[in-house]
Amino acid sequence: MELTPKAQAVELIRQSQNVLILTHRDPDGDALGSLLALRTVLQRLGKNVDALFFGQVPTSMSFLPGYAEVxxxxxxxxxxxxxxxxxxxTGEDLKLGYKKIVDEHRIQIVITPPKGALMPEDVKVERSIxxxxxxxxLDCSTFELLGPIYTEFPDLFFETPTVSIDHHVTNSYPAKVNWVDMTATSTAEMLVALIEALGRGENLLDEEVATCLLTGLITDTGSFQNMSTTPKSLTVAAQLVAAGAKHQEIIEHISSKSLTTLKLWGRALAKIQANTDLRYIWTELTTSDFADLDLPDGDDGSLIDELLKSATNVDFVFILKEKEGGVRGSMRSVAKDFDVARLAAIFGGGGHKAAAGFRVEGELESVxxxxxxxxxxxxxxxxxxxxPIITPTS
Ligand SMILES: [Mn+2]
Known part of the structure; x- marks a missing residue:
């Protein structure tokens, strides 16, 4: 009998001793919470775990247990x-030699093939990983979204068995094992089932792990307020609270806003523009808006979810933020059934029907x-x- 993707993921993780856990660039609460939770669980199971991410984390997430270590x-x-x-x-019987050019502090490696000629393009030089x-x-629909690790160490992804655990409709099934559950509200929700399976009766869901996972559920459902909230997500949340998840602390961190964040919101609100015919509003924040207030680029304290999304008489909202030489667009649907993932896809981005994002290279002024x-x-x-209805191919 063929194993389900979930069972395959469980098997592969059980058999692996050295594990690398990754999530998308600029992780949100679900991505970071999931990363930290799985890291802790696998460490407790005696595995050697590296967990890392690229880009920035919203400052409100830095309270999560284990954050400082990743x-x-x-x-x-x-x-x-x-x-x-x-x-x-050329054949495999190459002769290797080297020549020291002492005066110039250089060493030349000479490779002589048994037949034919070696060309520079036949040789690849890289650091060993x-x-x-x-x-x-985790929470990552394509490997490109992982950030520079995918382009810098491509062999890592071809030579090592890969597992993608994700809930995005846009998941491109990039891994060897792709466990994609589009009905899950969050990757964290999926991990609860994974962790139960890995525990084989042993309870691995302690206070710390449960807090990380509940953060994922809370952030991806907009504190259980958005349309994607399901009965199952509420059941899982109850289970996490019962396991000791500090829900009060999570909500406090997510909803508390510093004075600087409020000042930044003031700038963004002053720049709101509306297109009443096409029913949307949008605003923008530049690198200097963040720099003036001493905030990391792009860290706007979820302005889009907390303020823009409450707009009425619009179908969707978006914000454009300058970040690392490019512009990051975040989109949210306000009208039920309006699909912002399709709009983000125009720019090569992705996400969900109700929340999506994209990135365009260049300064805001020019793009x-x-x-x-x-x-x-x-x-x-x-x-x-x-x-469109997407049917997984395998
Ligand atoms: Mn997610």
């Missing part, structure tokens, strides 16, 4: 340099016009955007 963590390549030679055209038995990506034009064109071409 922030700014990177993969540490060993001191070795690996030279890989494609010997298909640690060996993992499994790479687990703003094009972004607005494309959104308007899409709305005029198809005013009601409906998500």
């Amino acid at each position: 922030k700014e963590k990177t993969i540490t390549p060993s001191n070795d340099l690996i030279i890989t030679i494609d010997s298909r055209n 640690p060996k993992y038995d499994a790479v687990i990506t 703003r016009g094009e972004i607005l034009t494309k959104i308007e064109a899409a709305l005029q071409a198809a005013p009601v955007l409906v998500t």
